[in-house]
Amino acid sequence: MTTMVLGLTGSIATGKSTVSAFFRELNIPVIDADLVAREVTEPHSLGLQRIAAYFGEKVLNPDGTMNRGYLGQRVFGNPAELKVLTNITAPLIRVAIIDELAAYKVKQIPLVVLDMPLLYEQHYETVVDQVMVVCTTEEQQLNRLMQRNGLTQVAAQQRIDSQISIAEKIKLADVVIDNTGDVAETKRQVVKWLEEQSFRNEE
Numbered sequence: 001m002t003t004m005v006l007g008l009t010g011s012i013a014t015g016k017s018t019v020s021a022f023f024r025e026l027n028i029p030v031i032d033a034d035l036v037a038r039e040v041t042e043p044h045s046l047g048l049q050r051i052a053a054y055f056g057e058k059v060l061n062p063d064g065t066m067n068r069g070y071l072g073q074r075v076f077g078n079p080a081e082l083k084v085l086t087n088i089t090a091p092l093i094r095v096a097i098i099d100e101l102a103a104y105k106v107k108q109i110p111l112v113v114l115d116m117p118l119l120y121e122q123h124y125e126t127v128v129d130q131v132m133v134v135c136t137t138e139e140q141q142l143n144r145l146m147q148r149n150g151l152t153q154v155a156a157q158q159r160i161d162s163q164i165s166i167a168e169k170i171k172l173a174d175v176v177i178d179n180t181g182d183v184a185e186t187k188r189q190v191v192k193w194l195e196e197q198s199f200r201n202e203e
């Protein structure tokens with residue numbers, strides 16, 4: 001059996017994690033690119049060494065972990081520095097994700113989800129078989145992001161502007177999940193899509 005890889009994306013805070021939780025509930029494996037990004041920047045990793053070499057010792061906490069608050073504040077308002085950071089992490093993330101996908105393919109798992117905010121920005125269209133985009137209105141996105149991360153409007157908007165807009169991603173999507181309603185309404189759309197694909201990973 002061949003493995004189908006579903007790319008799950010959206011823009012920041014449009015509801016990817018909310019949708020990926022539905023897949024997990026159905027025992028469908030999810031690769032979380034944000035988590036992979038954390039793994040490739042663990043203490044003593046090549047990723048963190050490269051980041052510290054460029055951004056300086058300030059990016060390191062006393063315990064050797066990455067100071068995410070400091071780095072996030074620095075790069076999200078500074079496109080040139082964000083590019084440097086992304087250029088360090090993206091190749092490391094890519095190798096780790098391709099490895100994980102290969103392991104699922106060997107096991108012939110029918111469906112694997114790749115939850116990746118930067119799926120289009122990093123050109124993963126060729127890595128996945130279909131792309132599902134989770135969308136909200138821009139106003140909901142801003143409000144949910146400010147609320148979830150405790151960010152000011154300016155800081156939240158800077159993060160939103162670091163990615164391709166939702167409108168652009170909708171145009172590129174194979175399937176769009178509308179997350180402007182309540183969570184149950186969103187879940188119904190995901191279940192419907194799964195039923196249309198006529199497979200589910202069994203327990």
Ligand SMILES: CC(C)(COP(=O)(O)OP(=O)(O)OC[C@H]1O[C@@H](n2cnc3c(N)ncnc32)[C@H](O)[C@@H]1O)[C@@H](O)C(=O)NCCC(=O)NCCS
Nearest residue numbers: 012033034037068071072075085086089116117118162163
């Ligand atoms: C800048 C960092 C330190 C901020 O950490 P923080 O804990 O505040 O945020 P977190 O990692 O949870 O990311 C939150 C969201 O920010 C957005 N984001 C993260 N990195 C980037 C990036 N390089 N470019 C654009 N948006 C990004 C994503 O939508 C992500 O879901 C961190 O995001 C990071 O190390 N980024 C580089 C790695 C990367 O590219 N990750 C994205 C994987 S697809």
Ligand SMILES: Nc1ncnc2c1ncn2[C@@H]1O[C@H](COP(=O)(O)OP(=O)(O)OP(=O)(O)O)[C@@H](O)[C@H]1O
Nearest residue numbers: 011012013014015016017018144148179181182183
């Ligand atoms: N349908 C909804 N109704 C109300 N709140 C929601 C809904 N969907 C998601 N949220 C809330 O909005 C915030 C963003 O959702 P979520 O974390 O799923 O987004 P994300 O796309 O995974 O974000 P990121 O890009 O940062 O990883 C969360 O606080 C979540 O609880």
